[in-house]
Amino acid sequence: MGTLRKTALAAAGMLALSACTTNPYTGQQQASKAATYGAGAAAVCALVGAIESSKHARNAALGCGLAGAGVGAYMDVQEAKLKEQLQGTGVQVQREGDNLRLIMPGNITFQTDSYNLRSDFYPVLNSVGEVLAKYADTTLRVTGHTDSTGSRAYNQTLSERRAGSVADYLVTRNVTRSRMLVQGMGPDQPIADNGSDAGRAQNRRVELYILPKTI
Incomplete structure (x- = not known):
């Protein structure tokens, strides 16, 4: 043999x-x-x-x-690796069927009212990029979100730019841009009450969906 x-x-x-x-x-x-x-x-x-x-x-x-x-097994491995590498970083890894959802809180990702990534967040995105580059049979949706403070036009632009900043950085980690859909949702998809400081802080975020390709 x-x-x-x-x-x-x-x-x-x-x-x-x-x-x-x-x-x-x-x-x-x-x-x-x-x-x-x-x-x-x-x-x-x-x-x-x-x-x-x-x-x-x-x-x-x-x-x-x-x-x-099965797609589930392929996503199982990625979920385990992401959870291991992102433990304690503040980034949530959630499983939704065969999809993975990473929630990146705005307070650890960006400075206030800025779409420039915090330098201390680079190692976190490095870990994410390593997994995404290795398991390339997925498509990615990078979505920016804001709270409801300020004008809708301002929040829409900020959410788009923040999503774009995350996507651009992942490209530097060998994640192909053609795999990504990059979009900003402004304040339209809150996950908490915008009536409190704590709620608004949760709503300011970038989410990364990892979706298996259909074969």
Whole structure:
């Protein structure tokens, strides 16, 4: 048996074991249904990818993994990596079906009334960009939001520019801009009451949706 095939079979075994994952917050092991059901198919795809060394073959194997192991398994891995790397940063990672939603509060992302990224937020976006660049079979929606203070026109422009700043930075981390839809929603999609300081602070945010490509 060739070295590549041996490597692939070893990878298959690891994929089967990966059906049991570790929760990055609790440290406890838990079963991933998507990984459990998809491990066998993903192992076959690993063999395909190992036999051929070209970039084309690797991409074909990745597509095979998505179709066989299921989109859920592909997103499981990204969710775990993002939660691990973003723990304690203030960025929320939420799972919505097969989609991931990252909520970046404005107070840690930008200075007041500015769309220039805070320099101390760069390492956080570096971590996000690393995962997004590695798992490229997703589309991204970057959306800026504001509170209701000030004029609608001002808030709309600010939300668009903030979303654009996040997208532009991710491009520097090897995330292809063509994967992104960048938009500003102004104050139109609050997640808290604009009648309080705490509520307005929650509404000032940038959200990044990570959506699996349809095959």
